[in-house]
Amino acid sequence: MDARQLEYFLAVVDHGGMSRAAAALYVAQPSLSQALRTLEKDLGQPLFHRIGRKLVLNDAGRALVEPARQVVRGLATARAGVESVSGLVVGRVEIAATPSQAVEPLPSLIGAFTAEHPGISVAVKAAFTASSVIDMVRAGTVEVGLLASTEEPTANGVHFTSLWRQRFVLVTPPDGPFAPGHVVQHKELAGRRLIVGQVGSGMRRLVDQIRDSGVDLAAxxxxxxxxxxxxxxxxxxxxxxxSDAWAGLATRSGARVHDLEPAAYLHISLATRPDSLSPAAAAFMASVS
Structure with missing residues (x-):
């Protein structure tokens, strides 16, 4: 097997099919199919269940994903390292971020980084929960993850760099029931109509905690x-x-933003693998330290 075959294999996995992977790689679909068949022949077993035109990873394919990412990532890191020795300030850093952190602080972090390193591009990948970010970093899908959690995060095989905290706030319509500047007590949410986020997110966890404390919330x-x-x-x-990452955008949009009491916070962290980072990812981490 070779690195190109592994790159093609991962593209099919990440893009969910042969045609999308071929388009992302800018290669002809027959060439991609041939590379996958050659890889499977070299390994002595299929990597996908073929259901009509659909490809679904089998056990062998799932076992290959993480080692393949390590190989492809390692080669990219080696290439970038050689280029950096030649004085070429180029590269690409891939970051996974949860939605609220993609509103802030991710734009500020990227803005400061690209101002200092204009030759390095940044790719942002979406993750809905902190655990999804951690999984993407651990698997090598990205080198850096930006996440928020109600407790200081810990996970095997992942290093965390703590940044700061974000406070939870209540966002209401422009004609909301609370006067501007009013600090809202949890008990004042009784009977209020709430829009809640995905299970596993920090905001959903806080809403559930408020409900569990005896406050009658209507989702x-x-x-x-x-x-x-x-x-x-x-x-x-x-x-x-x-989280107050949304406060600026909410206020500019006309909504009212209120502090909540008792106060609750999200811990904002960057996640990386403990092994070596590419020069681009290392430069990103250095820019936020």
Whole structure:
């Protein structure tokens, strides 16, 4: 097997099919199919269940994913290292981020980094929960993960760099029931219509904790699309508990933002693998230290 075959294999896995992978790689689909067949022949067994035109990873394929990522990532790191010795300030860093952190602080982190390293590109991949970010870093899908958690994160095989905390706030429609500047007590949410996020997210966990404390909350909308929460608040559907990463955007959009008491926070961290980073990823981590 060779690195190109592994790269093609991972493209099929990441893009969910042969045609999308071929388009992403800018190669002809027959060439991609041939590379996969050669890889399977070299390994002595198939890597996918072929159901019609659909490819589904089998046990052998799943076992190959992480080693393949390590090989491809290692070659990319070696190539970037050689280029950096030649004085070429180029490269690419891939970052996984949860939605709220993609609103802030990710833009600020990327802005400062690209201003210092204009030749390095940044690719941001979506992850809905902190555990998803950690899994992507551990598997080698990305080198850096930006996540938020209600407790300081820990995970085997992953190193965490703590940044700061974000406070949870209540975001209400422009004509919301609380006066501007009012600090909302949890008990004041009783009977209020709330828009809640995905199970496993910090905001959903806090809402569940408030409900478990005896406050009668009405979840009028339960959405996995966090980008839909603020528009739903603005059109009067309900109010939402969000991290203060959303405060600036919410205020500029006309919503009201209130502190909550008792205060609750998210811990914002960067996750990396403990082994060597590519020069681009190392430069990114250095820019935030």
């Amino acid at each position: 009028v909308v339960d959405t996995e699309h966090r980008e839909a929460i603020l528009p739903l608040v603005l059109n009067g559907t309900g109010m939402a508990v969000l």
